[in-house]
Amino acid sequence: MIEAKNLSMVYPDGTEALRDVNFVIQDGASCSIIGPSGCGKTTLLFILAGILKPTEGVVQLGVQPREVALILQNYGLFPWKTIYENIDLGLQMRGIPRSERKRIVLSLLDRLGLRSFANHYPDQLSGGMQQRVGFARALALKPRILLMDEPLSSLDALTREALQNFLLRLWKDNGMTMVLVTHSIEEAVFLGKEIIVLSPRPGHVVNIIENLNAGDANYRTKEAFFSKCREVRQNIPPAI
Amino acid sequence: MPRGQAEHPTSYIIAALLLIGLWYLASFMLDSPELPTPLSVFYAFIAGIRADLGYHILISAFRVVYGIALAGSFAVPLGLLCYINRVDKFIAPVIYLLYPIPHIVLLPLIILMFGIGDLSKIVLIAIIVFFQILVTTRDAARNLSVNYIYSLLSLGATTKDVYRHVILPACLPKILTAIRISVGTSIAVLFFVESFATEKGLGYMIMYAWSKMDYPALYASIVAMALLGLFLYLIVECVEKKLCAWVYI
Numbered sequence A: 001m002i003e004a005k006n007l008s009m010v011y012p013d014g015t016e017a018l019r020d021v022n023f024v025i026q027d028g029a030s031c032s033i034i035g036p037s038g039c040g041k042t043t044l045l046f047i048l049a050g051i052l053k054p055t056e057g058v059v060q061l062g063v064q065p066r067e068v069a070l071i072l073q074n075y076g077l078f079p080w081k082t083i084y085e086n087i088d089l090g091l092q093m094r095g096i097p098r099s100e101r102k103r104i105v106l107s108l109l110d111r112l113g114l115r116s117f118a119n120h121y122p123d124q125l126s127g128g129m130q131q132r133v134g135f136a137r138a139l140a141l142k143p144r145i146l147l148m149d150e151p152l153s154s155l156d157a158l159t160r161e162a163l164q165n166f167l168l169r170l171w172k173d174n175g176m177t178m179v180l181v182t183h184s185i186e187e188a189v190f191l192g193k194e195i196i197v198l199s200p201r202p203g204h205v206v207n208i209i210e211n212l213n214a215g216d217a218n219y220r221t222k223e224a225f226f227s228k229c230r231e232v233r234q235n236i237p238p239a240i
Numbered sequence B: 001m002p003r004g005q006a007e008h009p010t011s012y013i014i015a016a017l018l019l020i021g022l023w024y025l026a027s028f029m030l031d032s033p034e035l036p037t038p039l040s041v042f043y044a045f046i047a048g049i050r051a052d053l054g055y056h057i058l059i060s061a062f063r064v065v066y067g068i069a070l071a072g073s074f075a076v077p078l079g080l081l082c083y084i085n086r087v088d089k090f091i092a093p094v095i096y097l098l099y100p101i102p103h104i105v106l107l108p109l110i111i112l113m114f115g116i117g118d119l120s121k122i123v124l125i126a127i128i129v130f131f132q133i134l135v136t137t138r139d140a141a142r143n144l145s146v147n148y149i150y151s152l153l154s155l156g157a158t159t160k161d162v163y164r165h166v167i168l169p170a171c172l173p174k175i176l177t178a179i180r181i182s183v184g185t186s187i188a189v190l191f192f193v194e195s196f197a198t199e200k201g202l203g204y205m206i207m208y209a210w211s212k213m214d215y216p217a218l219y220a221s222i223v224a225m226a227l228l229g230l231f232l233y234l235i236v237e238c239v240e241k242k243l244c245a246w247v248y249i
């Protein structure tokens, strides 16, 4: 369970990013967070991941910090490490023995169709492939909570749908809690059983929309999907 | 992505031949003993190697490499630590005050402190390239995107991991470029520090041949110094290509 209680965040330069954010996400749920650009979505994820300390409020995760993985906006890969080394890094820092790491990394590379790129550098890969490496790096750590910051936003429409399907399968197969920040209403509706709508900066929760039909791989083509998208759109406050 | 530079050894050979050709032309046109032909300099170089030129090259190489290594071993960690705001607040003003000063004028002070032996020569080289490496390393560390740090922290990193996996590798191309540039600077300083109070090194050889008006030997020493610089430069470049392969893709 992820519980955010009265989260507020004011950056040292005085920028108020979040104001009194409250929500609860159940174990094994999938939740989309949507809100206008600059409303504090990335800040919120950093706080959930424990990378930033909120100026007020607390986060309760119910799992060990090491069971939380974060996928950053723009992939967060290290250009100076090969694909293999990027995926291996988190495991290495956890002190997992080399042979065990190798087994994990190679099986992820296979699973994501990246085996032949093991020794390439991120800049040699397409955006979609880099994003898959980002997923692989997070999944290598076997997280129980997966936080994602607009993971698909810089991809073309086809790659994007393919990876949305991938994420859906991932969630169904692994039973982990998924939190997905996105600025795409369709993506939020396709992947989130719950959709948290944030206001413009300073971000606070304006609505939490139930979306029980999410999880169906064919949801995109159904009437319920379109009406849900409409409902979400009406709930999003206009950006200035 | 940067494109590196032209890889073909042939283009280097052509450039070298072109320079030698120009040298020939100039020496024929001047027709003066003060600019001997490349061939006579080549002979003088071979004669020098048969005598003790090799020894002087080694002495000079030792001074330069030692000086750069000494400078780098202080400048690189200090520059990387500038990633931390609190450290940078102290170091940045010091850099900005001391960097633009011509450090070569410190020579008398350095001789006073370290004597007139090898040490003072090495220290002067080190001080001058120290600032070049420090300024570049600091700039690289300060310009590092904080997202890389967040990305690493999200994988459960400690502070040591941050330096090892992010700050150092991200700054390494800039550091090695600074060292490559400092090869040129240190050779120039080398000539200055070897032109007095020593009877060893290429700077001494140049001054000595000059005073005897032995022009082929003078040019042979100059060529030796140029080759030393070129050689060190190429070594650093090789290291750079090896350690920073990701820049050259």
Ligand SMILES: Nc1ncnc2c1ncn2[C@@H]1O[C@H](COP(=O)(O)OP(=O)(O)OP(=O)(O)O)[C@@H](O)[C@H]1O
Pocket: A011, A012, A013, A015, A016, A017, A036, A037, A038, A039, A040, A041, A042, A043, A044, A073, A183, A201
């Ligand atoms: N380190 C920082 N210092 C000061 N202000 C910051 C910092 N990081 C972010 N901000 C500000 O906080 C606000 C929220 O930023 P944040 O990146 O969380 O928004 P976001 O919703 O993720 O935006 P986007 O949709 O563009 O990704 C913005 O106004 C931003 O300028």
Ligand SMILES: [Mg+2]
Pocket: A041, A042, A043, A073, A149
């Ligand atoms: Mg963001």
